[in-house]
Each structure stands twice: as structure tokens, then as C-alpha cells.
Amino acid sequence: MGDIFGDLKRVGALKRELLSGQPSDRRLARLAGVSHGTAGRWLEGAQFPQDRHGLIRVLDAIRAEAAARGLLDCHVVGNSGDTVAQLLDAERWNTAFEAERERRAQESRADAERQQARSAIEREAVRARLSTLSDPPRPMRAWSARRLGVHPAIPGHPDTPASGFVLPRYVPRPHDAELRSWLSAATAEGAAPCLVIVEGGSCTGKSRTAFEAVRAVVPDDFDLFFPADPAGLLEGLAADVLRPGTVLWLDEAQDYLGGPEGEAVASALLRRLDRDGPFPVVATLWPDHRAALTAPVPFGQHDSHRQARTLLAQAQRVVVPRSFAGTLEAVRDAAGDDPALADALRTGTFELTQTLAAGPDLVDHYENPYGPAGVHGRALMRAAMDAHRLGVTGPLPLTFLEEAAVGYLDAADRAVGPDWFTHALAYARTDIKHTTRALQDVPRTSGMGVEPGVLRLADYLAQHGRRVHRADCPPRSFWEAAHRRLTQPDDLAALASAAHRRLRKRWASRLWFRAAEFGSGPAMSECARRLWSEDRNAGERLARKAAGRGDFVGLYSLAFIPEHTGDYAEAERISLLAAAEGGTFGLRRLSERRLSTGDTTGAERNLRQAGEAGDMEALLLLAGLRWEAGDQNEAERLVTQAAEAGDVEALAQLASLRMLKGDRDQAEQLADRVLRRGSTRAWSLLGEVVEQRGELDEARSVLRQAAAAGDDAALARLAWIVEGRGEHDEAAQLLEQALQAGHAYAVASVALLRDRTGDAQGAELLAQQIADRGDYIGYLRLAEAREHADDPASAVALLETAVEGGSLTALVQLARIYEKAGDNEAALPLLRQAAAAGLGEALVSLALLSIRTDHDEAEEMAGRAADTGFPEVLLSLADRREQAGDQDAAERIRQRLDGEGHADAAIALAMCAAREGNREEAARLLVRAADSGDETCTVTLTRVWEHGLEPDGSPSGPWTWTEEGRSEA
Secondary structure (H helix, E strand, O other): OHHHHHHHHHHHHHHHHHOOOOHHHHHHHHHOOOOHHHHHHHOOOOOOOOOOOHHHHHHHHHHHHHHHOOOOOOOOOOOOEEHHHOOOHHHHHHHHHHHHHHHHHHHHHHHHHHHHHHHHHHHHHHHHHHOOOOOOOEEHHHHHOOOOOOOOOOOOOOOOOOOOOOOOOOOOHHHHHHHHHHHHHHOOOOOOOEEEEOOOOOOOOOHHHHHHHHHHHHHOOOOOEOOOOOHHHHHHOOOOOOOEEEEEOOOOHHHHOOOOOHHEEEEEHHHHHHOOOOOEEEEEEEEHHHHHHHOOOOOOOOOOOOEEEEEEEEHEEEEEOOOOOHHHHHHHHHHHOOOHHHHHHOOOOOOHHHHHOOOOHHHHHOOOOOHHHHHHHHHHHHHHHHHHHHOOOOOOEEEHHHHHHHHHHHHHHOOOOOOOOHHHHHHHOOEOOEEEEEOEOOOOOOOOOEEEOOEEHHHHHHHHHHHHHHHHOOOOOHHHHHHHHHHOOOHHHHHHHHHHHHHHHHHHHHHHHHHOOOOHHHHHHHHHHOOOOOHHHHHHHHHHHHOOOOOOOOHHHHHHHHHHHOOHHHHHHHHHHHHOOOOOOOHHHHHHHHHHHOHHHHHHHHHHHHHHHHHHHHHHHHHHHHHHOOOOOOHHHHHHHHOOOOOOHHHHHHHHHHHHHHHHHHHHHHHHHHHHHOOHHHHHHHHHHHHHHOOOOHHHHHHHHHOOOOOHHHHHHHHHHHHHOOOHHHHHHHHHHHHHOOHHHHHHHHHHHHOOOHHHOOOOHHHHHHHHOOHHHHHHHHHHHHHHOOOHHOOOOOOHHHHOOOOOOHHHHHHHHHHHOOOHHHHHHHHHHHHHOOHHHHHHHHHHHHHHHOOHHHHHHHHHHHHOHHHHHHHHHHHHHHHHHHHHHHHHHHHHHHHOOOOOHHHHHHHHHOOOOHHHHHHHHHHHHHHHOHHHHHHHHHOOOOOOOOOOOOOOOOOOHHHHHHHHH
């Protein structure tokens, strides 16, 4: 910055050190006609004064204060030799102000010229890169609904052949307004990149919803990029052609994020989302695919979706409901001149999008086959359903379908001629209402035409299969065909996991070995882990081979076994094998175990080994141990080493170390360096350092700079400091800025501070300010604090205010207070209200309370909770009925859950049958539990069948992983 900023800092220091902070910032702000905070930032050299006359008035006031104290002839601290009078001379400041303004004007002109030149060069470079892409971005209006993957609808007149692509009139629902609001904000000038997920089941209208929102909101001068496959997306991202003003369209996002290239895609998207916008990413996704991509990974297991989980965590999610129940009048109005909508309405169902896409007709085609071809075609569809249900994501070879279908047919249906498959395939590919087929062609990933020899299952049937066949285990022919005919390693590994969960252990081993044969690192690791107990050398060799392919789970698992038994030397040996290939998690895990036993020396050695293998996180952990041990020089050396390797967290921590040592200039330079890497972490740490040291003036200055750098959370922290010092006007301004930046939780923390310091009215006022933006976190946290302070009446009053504003969470929290006080009758209607509004948490709480109080609605509520994904509530009711002596009710409830495929219910029924001496029924029920694939029951069932089960449910004989591995070799 220019000299004027250095002089402003010197004036600020003069005011603080020689004039005892006088005149106050508040008085100076009034003189200048600016906010309190603005005058303070001028004197910190953090902001250029836009009004010269206002600045001169500020300096004149400071000069008058210095004159009154007889300090005008004193020398200012520093090397300039200036006196106070010289520093505050008005002419000097007029000259400096004009010089800085002229410098800025020249810089702006030069910047504009450079920007024009850069833009021209960039446009030419972009044109060159676009010419190399197989799927380049195209103008928004060049994309039709059909090209963007929207399902065609039924024609609407069964006696009239379909003509072209049928797109019925669009009837908006409440979620449309939410989606369009997000997209409108995401496409505004200067908006940050944004990922919006449109989530819903098959044929709920996800793609149509997204298409209509994009068409309604996105400006015409935007481009849209719709890559055909993950490779095309990576190609576009690598070519850097997705410039601001581009929409990225990812229909069926699981196809991009769930396959072998999924992590590379997610990582590349995360990098692009950290750059300039506007750049909206519009993706559609099924709920079960989102659950699979975001599921937490157990400690020590391979995390195959870490980047995808990170990506989806920052998405704005809009859920598309299955039903049109709340908008039927609008549908009826639209159906007046739309034959397709009119036809869908005549079915009497609320699930109109499914009917329009011929979903129910597909299911009828599957469930009610006609003629021999229909029975055989149904077997093909069922094999495809099971493949997708158990984890296959790729296209299905015709040879697989033909061989797998045999096991779904009885002896009479198998007694047919050699052309049965041709007729069966024709039935499975029947055109349903001119809209869709059960088994569909797979488009080529590039160019025209379809992939030969493979088909894919219609989405709606795949979802139907998950629902109605969830508790079924496929026949032997399915596993044999998969083993022989599938070649995608991820598909084979997924089927192996599914077989293992169903206790088909021998087939799991064969499929894992087959996946390993095709190059799957995770499958190699799984086989290595299983082989270890039989042949350590073979297990270790395979684990090392997996590590060479980038999968370290095998070596991590092998290291964990001796680590768990205390053989740290052997654990270290195996962990070093992984580290030699770049996998250092084992060494870090071992260091944690050693620290827990007091072996600091061993822990530090393991962290140092991991650091030498390139693990910067390990170096930082080691630095922390050295700092705690008092070896600050070594700690700083380690942090510096990590920082020199370019690690952003290390740079941020090095900045905080410099601040701790009093070198603010170096600390701020490092913080700016981190900021240029796209992170405000360093500025945040600097604020914490000075705040913890109690240097509140310094903290205010640093946090202002952090906020200016883009760390919005710093606004709330700064408000906390200012609020604590009683400067409420400035705090109010900062809190408003924090709320605008979306930091309601941090602002609620300031409300708690007000409450703790006795300003209950101010706390509630701030909670209302947050609520005015549609977030009731302020009321909820205040209520919780007052409840803990034994003031339940005040907590109830706050929650009632939040309830009046529409907070469902407040209803549940209020019900909990009543329940805790023993007033269950007051709690029940509150939970009913929240449950009726669709809050799953309230439904579960209502069901559990009904069970505990033996309320008449207990079974109904528990059943509804089970229907929404909480079967354990209904199981709890069954246990309570059994304890009360009502065995019939307990059995009836468990039979319902067993019929829906819940393994715990089948196991409970099996135990009852065993107690009654019915061993055959107990065994049948336990096989049903195994067939459901519930991983939580696998250990229990393994105690019954050590070697697992055959596909038909009979116990497997003894076998070993070593034997299966040899047979695969």
C-alpha cells in the first residue's frame, strides 16, 4: 500500500499511545459522517478514505487533542523524524490523498487495459480448447428437454399412435419455487459457484423439474454443458472451458460420482466450485444413491467416496415429492387441454409423474406376464433387478441375463426350445405406451449409436425391485453368471459385498477374487485380509499388490491385527510397507494408539516416518507434540517444512506461530499467501491467537482483515468481542453483516452472551432478528440455555414464540420439556402437530412416547415410523408387548416387519420358534434374516453358520479362502 496507509497507521498509534484513545472513534465517525467502524479502519490503515474532507476533519480533531495536551512538538514514534504537528499537517494529507487517488486511477486504467488484453487472449484460448471437446458447451436455448434426459410422457390417447416426443404441460409444486430461488441467486452477476441437487425417486419428475427451472431462470446468454459420461466431464474440467456464465448439467449424478472415475470427478468439481462464478451445477440424484455416496465409513476401512461426500455436503438440496396431492386442482385445470395429463388423472393416483412416464405400466408388464415369452422375459427383468439391487451400476451383458434367468424359472418353464431367449428378450423390450421399455439400449459414450451386446434396466423397475425384492437372495444361476460374465471390477466387488452380507460367503470369496483378477484394489485388499488368517505370506503379498494400485485398506487391516494385540513392532513393519507406496494412515493410527499407552517416543517416530513419506498432516501432528513438550524450535521447523511443501494448513499454522512470536507483518504475509490459495483459515487462526491473548484491540484489527478476506465467520467473532465491551451499535452492524452472510448460528452465540451477562431483552431481540430471516436457532439455543439454568418457564415462552413462527424443531423441543416434567398429555399433541407437518424426528419421538405411555395410538405411530425408515421403533413396541405378556401382539408386529424384510424381526421370530421347539421354522426364519442382507445381523448369523450358506439357503460345507484363491488362479 502507498505511504498514506503507513501514515494512517502512525496516526492511529499516536491516538492510542499518546492521546489515550481520544478523540473516540465514535466522535471521529460523527465528524467524518461515516460509521463508527469505518473511522477505526481508516486509522488502522485498512481502508482508504473516500471523502478527503471527512478525513481532514478527523485529523483536525486529533490535532486539537494533541495541542490541548502540549504534544504538537513531540516526535512521532518511528524513523521518519516527524513531529506530531508535521504528521497532522492538513496540506501534507491533501497532497497524499491526491497522490493516492491518482495512483489508484492509473492502476484502474492499467488494470482495465490488462483485463481487456487478457480477455481477448482467454477467449481465443477457450475457442481452441472447445474445438477439442467431444461434448462442448452450447447456448442455453440450444438444449431441448429431450436432449437433457427428460422422460417423454404417454401420448394420452391410446387409440392414437404417438407422434414424436410428448411433453405434457408443467404444473409447478412448492419445491419448484425453492429450486428457482437457488438458481436465480446462483446465476446473478458475481454469484459464487453453486451445486444444486434435485433429489427424488425414479420417475418423480427430477429432470423435468430441473429443466423447467433452468429454462425459467437462467439467462439466455449462458451456456450449458452436458457431458455424456465421467470422461467427458473430466475432459471439460481439465480443458478449463467451464467459464463463468456456464451451467453444468449432471442428469443422474450417480453415474458421474459412483463409478471408477467418481472420486476424480468429485475432486475436479470441488476445485471448480472454488473458483469464479456464476457457475451453477444442476444435478439430479436418487435418495438411495445419495445415501450410498454420503454414508460414513467405519474406522480403518477404505473410503471410496470421500471426495463425493465432501462435494455433496456443500450442495443445496431440493427434494421432489412423489405425489401431486396438494396441487390436484392445478393439475385438473391443466388437464383440460392436455391429453396426457387427463389420462394420468383418470388412473386416480396422486403419483402422476410415474403414470406419465408409464412406470405403473412397466411394473404391470413385469408382475403380470402373458404367454411363455412373458414368463421368460420376466426372468430376464428379475435378473436385471437383482443385479442393480445388489450394486451393479454398469450395463448388463446379454450373456449374463441369459444365464442368470435360468434360476428364476421352474422346471416346466425351462423345457423350451433354443430360441426362448430371443422371444424373452423381445418381451422384456416391449414398447410400453410409446414411452419406455423394461430393458433399454445403452447409448455409446461418444458418437452415435448404441453399445452392442448390453442393456440397462429402466430406472422405475430398478426402484421397484429394491422395494419388493429387498429380502430375497438370488438363485445360484445369478451368482454363476455374474462370476462368468461380468467384467467390471467395481460391479463384481459390489456383488461380493452383497453376497457376504447375505452369508453367501463362498460366492463372496469367488467374486472378490474375480474382481481382484480384473484389477480392483479394494477387492485385493479384502481377499488379503481374509487370507491372512490362513496364509500370512499370501495375504501380505496380495495386500502389497493392492497398495501398488493405490488401495491401502489391506495393509492397514493387517497392521491393525498386531496393533490391537500390542505387537507394535509388527504393526510398524506392515504400516511402513503401506507408507512406501504412499499410504500413511496406518502409521498415524499407530501413533494414536501409542500415545494412548504413554509411548510418546514411539508415537513421534511413527509420525516422523509418515512425514518422511509425504504426509503433511503427520508433520503437523508431530509439531503439536513437540510444542507441548516445550521444543518450540523443532515444532516451528516441522511446520515450516510442511509449509514449504505447499500445505495450506501448514502455512496457516505457521502464520499463527509468527503471530505468537510477535511478528505480525510476517504472519499477515503468510495469511495473504494462504488467501491466494483460496482459504481464509490463516486469518481465522490469527484472530484466535490475539483473541486468546486478550489483546482485544489487536483482535478487532485482525478479525476485520479476516472478514475483508472473505472469512464471514470472523464477523460474528468480531461482534462477540465488541458486544462484550459494550459497544452495541458497532456490534449490531457486524451482526447484521454476519446474518447476511448466513452465520445465524454464530449470531445466536452472541445472543447467548447477552443472556449470560444479564441482557435477557437484548438476547431475545437478537433471536427475533435471526428469526426474521427464517431461522429459529436463536430461540432454540436460548431456550436450551434457560432450561439448563433451571428456568423452564422462560424456555417454554421462547419455544412458543418459535412455534408461532413455524419452527417444527421448537415443537419437538417444547414437547421434550413437557415430557421431562411428566406432562405427557401436553407433549403428545405437540409431537402430533410436528409429525403431521412431516418432521421425521417428531414421528419417532411420538411413537416412542406413545409406547412408553401405552397410548392407544402406539402401534399406529410405531408403524408410521417404520414406514419412514425407523423399524426399530416397531420392534421396541413388540418387545414391550412381549414383556407385558401379549405374545400374540408381539408376534403379529414382528411378522409384519419380517414380511417387509427386516432381519431383526426375523431373528426375534426365530428365537421364539426355537423356544417352542420348532427348529425347522427357526432355521427358515434365520435364512430369511440372512437373505435380507442386513450387515448388523451378519455377526449373529455367522455364529449359526460358520461357513455361510449356499444360494438356496442350505448350510455350506467347510471351505477356505486359500482353496478358492487357487481355483481362481
